[in-house]
Amino acid sequence: MAAPILDVLSVTKTFGGLTAVRAASFDVAEGSITGLIGPNGAGKTTMFAVIAGFETPTEGSVRYRGVDVTGLDVHRRAALGIARTFQIVQPFAGLTVRENIAVGAYLRHRERRRAHEMAAKVAEGVGLSSMLGQSASELTAAGRKRLELARALATEPQLLLLDEVLAGLNPSEIRDMIPVIRVIQQSGVTILMVEHVMQAVMSLCQHIHVLAEGQIIARGTPSAVSRDPRVIEAYLGHGAAKRPHGGESAHA
Amino acid sequence: MKGASWLSIGVVAAMLVALPLLLTSNVALNFITFAGIITLAAQGWNILAGYGGQFSFGHAAFFGTGAYAMALLQVRLGLNPWLALPIAIAIGGVVGFLIGALSFRARLRGSYFALVTLAFAEVLRILTNALSFTGGAAGVLIPLRVGSDNMQFRDARVLCWLVLAFVVGALCLTYAIARSRFGAYLVAVRENEDAARALGVDTFLVKLKAITVSAMLTAAAGCLYAQKSLYLDAGIGFGPWISIDALLAPIVGGIGTVFGPLVGAAALLGLGEVTKTLIASLTGGAAPGVDLIVFGALLILSVAFAPQGLMGLVRVLRPASKGGA
Numbered sequence: 001m002a003a004p005i006l007d008v009l010s011v012t013k014t015f016g017g018l019t020a021v022r023a024a025s026f027d028v029a030e031g032s033i034t035g036l037i038g039p040n041g042a043g044k045t046t047m048f049a050v051i052a053g054f055e056t057p058t059e060g061s062v063r064y065r066g067v068d069v070t071g072l073d074v075h076r077r078a079a080l081g082i083a084r085t086f087q088i089v090q091p092f093a094g095l096t097v098r099e100n101i102a103v104g105a106y107l108r109h110r111e112r113r114r115a116h117e118m119a120a121k122v123a124e125g126v127g128l129s130s131m132l133g134q135s136a137s138e139l140t141a142a143g144r145k146r147l148e149l150a151r152a153l154a155t156e157p158q159l160l161l162l163d164e165v166l167a168g169l170n171p172s173e174i175r176d177m178i179p180v181i182r183v184i185q186q187s188g189v190t191i192l193m194v195e196h197v198m199q200a201v202m203s204l205c206q207h208i209h210v211l212a213e214g215q216i217i218a219r220g221t222p223s224a225v226s227r228d229p230r231v232i233e234a235y236l237g238h239g240a241a242k243r244p245h246g247g248e249s250a251h252a
Numbered sequence: 253m254k255g256a257s258w259l260s261i262g263v264v265a266a267m268l269v270a271l272p273l274l275l276t277s278n279v280a281l282n283f284i285t286f287a288g289i290i291t292l293a294a295q296g297w298n299i300l301a302g303y304g305g306q307f308s309f310g311h312a313a314f315f316g317t318g319a320y321a322m323a324l325l326q327v328r329l330g331l332n333p334w335l336a337l338p339i340a341i342a343i344g345g346v347v348g349f350l351i352g353a354l355s356f357r358a359r360l361r362g363s364y365f366a367l368v369t370l371a372f373a374e375v376l377r378i379l380t381n382a383l384s385f386t387g388g389a390a391g392v393l394i395p396l397r398v399g400s401d402n403m404q405f406r407d408a409r410v411l412c413w414l415v416l417a418f419v420v421g422a423l424c425l426t427y428a429i430a431r432s433r434f435g436a437y438l439v440a441v442r443e444n445e446d447a448a449r450a451l452g453v454d455t456f457l458v459k460l461k462a463i464t465v466s467a468m469l470t471a472a473a474g475c476l477y478a479q480k481s482l483y484l485d486a487g488i489g490f491g492p493w494i495s496i497d498a499l500l501a502p503i504v505g506g507i508g509t510v511f512g513p514l515v516g517a518a519a520l521l522g523l524g525e526v527t528k529t530l531i532a533s534l535t536g537g538a539a540p541g542v543d544l545i546v547f548g549a550l551l552i553l554s555v556a557f558a559p560q561g562l563m564g565l566v567r568v569l570r571p572a573s574k575g576g577a
Contacts, residue, residue, distance in 0.1 A: 052450065078452030086450070092443035103440045106433045107452035115433070155452055 005030040005159050005190045006051065011060035013046050020046040022214040023060070028159070033181070033191045035201045035222070038211035039235050044194040045087055047211065048163050051192075052084040053077045064159065078107060083157035087164045087194075089144040091136040097123065098132040100147055104154030122154045126180055142173045146180075153184065160184065162193040166200050174200060202226070210234065256427050256510035264511065265420040272409040272416075281408045285480055287521045288415035289473045293494060294501035294513035295422040296469030301499065302508035303435065304462040305442025307362070310369030311470050311498040313351065313376050316489030318344040318471025319478040320380060323392045328385070333403035337475050344471020345464045352463035356456055361445075370495070377490030391485030394478065403479050415476050419514065422469055427510045429465070438462055439508075470498060500547055504554045506563025515562050520547055 004027035013021040021043040028034045036044055049055040051062055053074040061070040069077055083104075092100050101119035102112075109115040123129050126146045131139065136147060145165050152160060162181070166174050178200055185191055195201045201208065202222045210218040210225055212234035218225055225231055233239070271284055293315050301307045321340035325331040331339070355368045380386045387393075398404045405411050429435040437458045440448040445455050478484055497520075502508075505516025524543030531539045558565050 054446070054449075073454075074449040075452045075454045078450060084450050086447065090444045090447035090450075092440055092447065094443055095439065099436065099439075103436050103448065103453070104451040106436055110433055112431055112433070112436075115436075151447075151451060 003030060004028055005065055006192065007063040007066075008047070008051065009061045009063065011047070011050055011057045011062065013043075013050055013055060014058045019214055021050070021057075021211075024211065024214065024216050025060075026209045026216055026219065028190060028192050029207065030190050031185070031188065032206045033185050033193065033204050035205035035208040036192060036194045036211060037196075037198075037201060037208055037225075041213075042211040042234075043214040044211055045163060048084060048161050048194060052082060052161055078155055078157075081156075081158035082161070083152040083155045083159070084161035085148040085152050085163055085165055087167065089148045091139070091144055091147055093135075093137040095136055096132065097128055097134050097136055097139070097147060097150075100136050101128075101150045101154045104151040107155045118154055119150075122150045125153065125183065126150045127176070141168050142170075142177075145169060145177070149180070153189075157189060159190045159192065162191060162195070164194055164196060166195055166197045178204060198226075256423075256430070258427070261420070261423050261427060261510070264423065264514070268416045268420060269413065272412045276409070278408060281412050283521070283525060285408070285412045285415050287517050288412070288419045289477050289480070290497050290501060290521060291419050291514045291517040292415070292422055292476070293470045293473035293498040294505075294517055295419075295426060296466040296471075296473065297498040298502040298507065298509075298513045299426060299429065299438075299469065300462050300466035302502050302512065303430065303442065304438045304459060306459055306462065307366045307499070308369040308463075308466075308495075309366045309499070310371070310373035310495055311466075312490045312492060312495040313369065313373040314344045314348055314467040314470035315474040315477070315494045315498070316373070316376055316380065316486075317347045317467075318474030319484050319489045320386060320392070320474075321471070322475040322478040323394050323484050324386065326394055327392055332401070333479060334401075337403075337472075340475045341468050341472050344474065345468040347471075348467020349460065349464045351467075352460045356459045356463075370492075373490055373492070373495060377486045380490055381486035386486070387484075389485070391483060391488075394482040396482060404482070411476075411480060415480075418472055418476065422472075423510055423514070425465075425469075430510060434458065434461065442508075496547075500551060502561070504550055504561055506561030509561070509563040512561050512563050519562060520550060523550065 006028040008024060008026050010023045010025050011021055012019065012023050024047065036047065038044055046055065050057050053072055057070065061068050063069065064080060064082060069080065092103065098116060098119050101122055102115045105115040105118035109118055120132060123132055126149050128146050128150055131143065139147060149165055166177055169177065174197060181191065181204060205222055208220065208222055208225045209216055210231050217234060218228045218231050272281060275281065275284065293311060296314065297308060297311050318340050321343045322336050325336035325339060326333055351369065351372050355365055360368055381389055396404065398406055400410065437448065437453045440453055441455050441458050449455055474489065501516035501520055502513045503516065504520055505514065506512030523546050527546045528543050531542050554561055
């Protein structure tokens with residue numbers, strides 16, 4: 001396994017009396033697609049917010065390429081090469097697809113012409129080429145997910161955090177999206193993905209961390225994790241692991 | 253972006269420059285000069301609010317700072333107005349920077365930011381009214397010393413051209429910003445601040461830059477106003493009227509567009525003048541404030557039927573010009 005690009009070191013995040021994440025530690029190997037899964041309310045999105053810098057952890061730290069980034073603001077982390085997508089897509093609705101992606105591209109290309117060239121290149125990679133001139137508000141749900149991905153990619157990240165980019169897509173749209181994500185990894189970008197679509201997690205991820213009630217309860221390869229009784233119980237409730245075929249129904 | 257180009261700015265600039273040659277009556281020149289000053293103030297507001305989405309109700313703070321700095325630098329320090337002008341604009345920028353640093357550092361957004369800017373303008377108005385340095389309630393008078401070296405022109409067209417030169421400069425600046433990285437970041441902040449941050453945009457810095465540029469433009473309007481009327485008091489410099497004009501013109505004309513403030517100021521002030529003249533000739537006496545009723549009606553109409561302003565209407569009527577960003 002390569003050296004980790006990301007280390008999350010016993011991160012705890014509380015909101016008032018609620019502990020969303022409790023002493024969670026995990027790492028992401030450089031070049032991998034790593035999954036972060038868990039039932040609803042497990043703290044996955046909070047974890048993402050902490051890694052990207054939108055939330056400061058109550059305790060613990062986040063290291064990126066061995067450097068502590070816990071105190072860095074979101075835009076500084078983006079400049080270092082950490083990009084994220086949002087679970088609820090956040091397009092710049094009043095702008096065209098090209099202008100949306102260009103905002104990301106401007107991070108490494110100061111000139112308008114270069115940023116727009118970069119935007120066109122990224123759009124091609126995610127299949128948005130024909131929609132560059134359209135307003136972002138005219139896109140379909142699947143189109144908006146692609147735009148979310150394109151904008152993050154335009155910042156030329158080294159670590160890409162994907163927060164449920166497949167949620168809300170139909171099966172054929174998911175089938176279209178999986179190769180796109182694989183190509184991104186092959187271009188050298190490390191991916192950490194939160195995902196509920198297990199079919200995608202199983203086929204894409206080399207390594208999975210399972211978060212439940214704010215704690216990491218299991219980790220390993222997709223097949224090992226899907227057989228882990230603690231994981232099955234976290235998804236389906238106490239005792240579920242003892243029932244026959246419990247593992248296969250862990251789709252949630 | 254959105255209809256504007258260097259060519260269209262050039263055409264508009266040529267038309268503006270020609271205006272004082274065609275309309276030479278004093279009434280017309282006064283009107284054009286005043287409309288130009290309002291356009292300039294409104295263009296400042298447009299950069300911060302139209303492009304950046306940070307709605308200010310207190311651009312009077314910058315207009316008044318520019319106007320008073322222009323007057324006091326001459327009256328109290330004896331500076332030449334041509335030297336006072338850039339200094340006053342810079343002081344306006346500093347005031348914008350400080351108000352921006354305080355309110356954006358405190359993460360004020362939306363109506364909270366709007367109310368704070370209104371409060372700053374009111375505080376400045378009250379202070380100006382109270383301090384003897386600023387002339388207190390009596391105001392400040394710039395002594396009449398006609399001469400172009402003193403920025404007081406025998407020919408009213410010259411001041412008009414000076415104002416129009418600033419307006420054209422503001423058009424160019426706005427267009428250049430709209431096409432720059434800073435402009436793209438500014439619009440991104442307006443559309444979705446969290447998404448902008450995730451893409452590496454330092455939103456605090458972007459907003460701070462915007463309010464500084466915005467304040468400088470509106471302060472320039474204040475400077476020219478001071479030099480035109482040669483008299484200021486706190487109500488003129490820092491009164492809510494200019495905050496309202498500065499936001500009304502872009503909203504009516506087309507918020508977040510290069511030409512919106514110009515179109516809006518011309519439409520608003522033009523209709524206001526026409527109404528005032530009509531009422532006066534019909535009733536035989538002036539009806540002060542009737543232009544404000546027109547402003548109110550126009551605001552309601554534009555918000556209800558043309559949320560993109562008059563520039564938006566142009567685009568609706570001519571849908572062929574799409575794409576090509």
